[in-house]
Amino acid sequence: MHPLHKVSFGSTFDVMKQISSLLWSLGFIAIGLSLGAVACGDDEDDNRPSGSGGATGGAGGATGGSAGETGGVGGATGGSAGATGGSAGETAGAGGATGGSGGGGSQAEFVIGVDGIAAFDAMSSADKDALKGTKVFFQHMSVGENLLMGYNNWSPPWKGGTASLGFVFSSVNDASSYGSVELGDKAFGYNGNPFNKIKGFREHVLDMGIGSAVQVAGFKFCYNDLTVDITSTGTDVIDAYRSAYQDIEKATSGTSFFHVTTPLQPADQWQTVENNTLRRSFAEFLRSTYAGGRHVVFDLQQIESTDTNGSTCSQSGVPVLCEAWAADSDGHLNDAGATRAAKAFLYALHVARGL
Numbered sequence: 001m002h003p004l005h006k007v008s009f010g011s012t013f014d015v016m017k018q019i020s021s022l023l024w025s026l027g028f029i030a031i032g033l034s035l036g037a038v039a040c041g042d043d044e045d046d047n048r049p050s051g052s053g054g055a056t057g058g059a060g061g062a063t064g065g066s067a068g069e070t071g072g073v074g075g076a077t078g079g080s081a082g083a084t085g086g087s088a089g090e091t092a093g094a095g096g097a098t099g100g101s102g103g104g105g106s107q108a109e110f111v112i113g114v115d116g117i118a119a120f121d122a123m124s125s126a127d128k129d130a131l132k133g134t135k136v137f138f139q140h141m142s143v144g145e146n147l148l149m150g151y152n153n154w155s156p157p158w159k160g161g162t163a164s165l166g167f168v169f170s171s172v173n174d175a176s177s178y179g180s181v182e183l184g185d186k187a188f189g190y191n192g193n194p195f196n197k198i199k200g201f202r203e204h205v206l207d208m209g210i211g212s213a214v215q216v217a218g219f220k221f222c223y224n225d226l227t228v229d230i231t232s233t234g235t236d237v238i239d240a241y242r243s244a245y246q247d248i249e250k251a252t253s254g255t256s257f258f259h260v261t262t263p264l265q266p267a268d269q270w271q272t273v274e275n276n277t278l279r280r281s282f283a284e285f286l287r288s289t290y291a292g293g294r295h296v297v298f299d300l301q302q303i304e305s306t307d308t309n310g311s312t313c314s315q316s317g318v319p320v321l322c323e324a325w326a327a328d329s330d331g332h333l334n335d336a337g338a339t340r341a342a343k344a345f346l347y348a349l350h351v352a353r354g355l
Contacts (some may be wrong), residue, residue: 103245104293111291112351113299114306116344127350132167134353135178137210138185139201139219143263143300146333147342148185153335160335162342175209184214194225194237202244211252216352220260220300223331226282227275234282242289249294256294256355258348259286261301265331266323267315276318294355298348303341304333 104110112119123131138144148169150160158164162183170177172184186204189197201219205211231237245257261283265272283301291297305312305319313322325337333341 103242103289104295105291106288107292110295110351111287111297111299112344112348113302114344116298116347117303117340120343120347120350123347123350128166131346131350131353133182134216134349135181135214136169136183136349137172137204137214137217138169138183139188139197139204140185141187141189141191141222143222143332144185144220145187146327146338147345150335150338151327151332160333160338160342162346164335164339165342165346167342167346172210173208174204175213178210178213189222191222191224192227192230194221194230195240197221197225198237198240198244202248205248206251211248211255214255216256216258216349218258218260218298218352221262221282223263223265223275223279226262226279228271228278231278234278234285237282238285245290256296256352257290258296258298258352259290260298261286263331264301264304264319264321266326266329267313267320269329272320273316273318276315276320280319296348296352296355298345300341300345303344304337 138148140147146161148161149158149163153159153161156163158168162169167183169183169185170181172178172181172186177184188200188204197219205217211217226234226237248257262279264276264279279301283299286297287299301319304321304325305314307313307322308324313320321331322337325333325340327334327337
């Protein structure tokens with residue numbers, strides 16, 4: 001008899017149990033990755049009517065493609081503060097083209113954080129009207145929708161975000177959309193795949209002609225795009241981001257860009273400290289590379305992690321999304337948090353349009 005035929009029935013049964021166990025494990029991993037991938041809202045292109053947002057993801061659940069605790073949203077105060085940013089006052093005419101340098105430097109006045117909230121309030125009516133007439137492209141997913149419309153609010157009356165401040169964005173696809181649109185946005189990308197979003201932004205700006213149709217352009221990651229399950233150090237994401245912007249700068253002129261620090265998870269969620277540490281590192285890269293020249297950094301992280309009394313919400317010394325601004329345990333913004341952040345976002349666009 002051939003040696004392979006000598007396996008006993010008991011041994012065969014054991015092998016079958018091991019195979020069955022492995023298949024069950026792979027199934028649970030696939031489910032976990034699928035849940036993580038949609039935590040920031042609907043993936044890929046949005047099917048919204050013009051001027052309204054798509055779905056803003058469900059509450060609760062794990063972040064980063066893994067199952068985990070969905071405990072309280074509260075964030076401890078104290079700990080280390082994020083980088084101080086923002087600049088009140090006019091910046092028109094500052095900066096200049098960098099011609100493919102891959103960034104603009106590290107100038108504090110071009111990092112717009114908490115100070116941007118009061119700076120927006122201080123803007124004149126003329127400056128606000130000029131901003132409404134500026135052609136802008138903003139690629140994002142659900143936290144971006146929070147910034148534009150508040151939490152799960154896709155039609156008037158507006159309860160939060162830029163829309164509640166009189167700045168209503170309209171959905172765009174390519175350069176032709178800007179014949180009748182000034183403030184344009186695009187919900188795009190696969191959550192949990194930062195490289196897909198970088199590639200998509202490059203294609204929209206260069207291949208679809210948006211870079212030549214607008215004055216200001218930028219995109220943001222979802223909190224679920226930067227997790228330790230996706231990138232252990234973030235270096236690969238930084239390299240891809242820098243490379244894309246080098247191509248974009250070389251191929252465009254007269255267009256300025258805004259960069260958004262990645263949204264944070266609340267405290268006591270799945271891998272909050274590890275993931276927010278990774279997001280903080282990416283934010284430091286943005287602040288040190290793209291603050292000046294044709295670039296402005298909108299420091300959403302600092303705004304999200306600054307509490308009502310001005311203290312920093314943190315866990316183990318790492319900034320987290322404050323409970324006061326959290327709509328759920330994932331990382332979405334409630335209406336108050338969205339409107340507060342929207343003011344600084346609009347001020348960042350105002351600064352960018354003057355570069």
